[in-house]
Amino acid sequence: MTGGVVPRRATISDVAREAGTGKTSISRYLNGELNVLSPELRARIEAAIERLDYRPNQMARGLKRGRNRLIGLLIADLANPYSVEVLQGVEAACHALGYMPLICHAANEVEMERRYLQLLTTYRVEGVIVNALGVREATLRPVGSGGIPAVLIDRAVEGLDADVVGLDNAAAARLGTEHLLARGYDDIQFVVQPFEHVSSRRERAHAFRAALDAAPPARGGTLVLDLQDEDAVVRAFATLDERIADAARRGARCALFAANAPVALHVALHLKARYGVQWQQRVALLSVDDPDWAELAGITTIRQPTHEIGYRAVEFLNERIEGAAVAARVAAFAGELVVRASTGG
Structure with a gap:
């Protein structure tokens, strides 16, 4: 050579x-x-x-002018189809507005989220978009209010004054619950990951409960499914099986409402393993999020406008970077009900 x-x-x-x-x-x-x-x-x-x-050298030129056109994107879980679809919207908006995203995947680790946020500040990014699992106000203090501009996707952070972009969670939960009630299901279980520190999950759980309480004699409950704890998953599914069996003994029509796609996938796999391929004849399933596998499995979903959510987040961030000093904004997008066989569609 x-x-x-x-x-x-x-x-x-x-x-x-x-x-x-x-x-x-x-x-x-x-x-x-x-x-x-x-x-x-x-x-x-x-x-x-x-x-x-x-x-x-665009980077050097940008630094001389105090601009480098870099924005940070902190994502909790790239294995979640929602995150990938939002990322596509972020990248499209970055291309249109002349930004380069630095993507940080925290893999559902709160400590990784903290470390990545610190790292992004050292890279002198012009702004940060955060779709994180358990990040706290103290961790985000260097960004947002008084610091690097920040926009939050899907969930707010208590104590942080920042723009938020995501689904209209309350409306989506009502939409799904009312669909199940209209189809004659009178025992509905809402299955959700731990929601104490995640605003979007809390909003969906509370709106589900309110919609169910407004429709007696229908009944139901909320079941927490911690996907990060295998023992907790086993216990939760044992409880779920008991609730399905109890509904059958009472002659009630049972439906499960999954708070997001990862929950729906685990629930569907459990139902198939326990009841066989005809599990949909025994219990209905509806999910927030519309991953590709949901169409294949015939799962009714509430589709989020993920591309638009990602795009709007960059637009909000760009306005903050350019000096917009308006009060913190919330862009809540409507979900779309996609009816399939799992709820008798």
């Missing part, structure tokens, strides 16, 4: 020398200040840039 010397990249000094002018004129050209340059000088600079194949 023959070795060779890697050619040195042209610098702004090389361009100035080639064009027969100073570096100040080249900087003005690169910054778009063409009105201060004569047509003849602009032509010489353009020709020199083309001959030398000059590519400006």
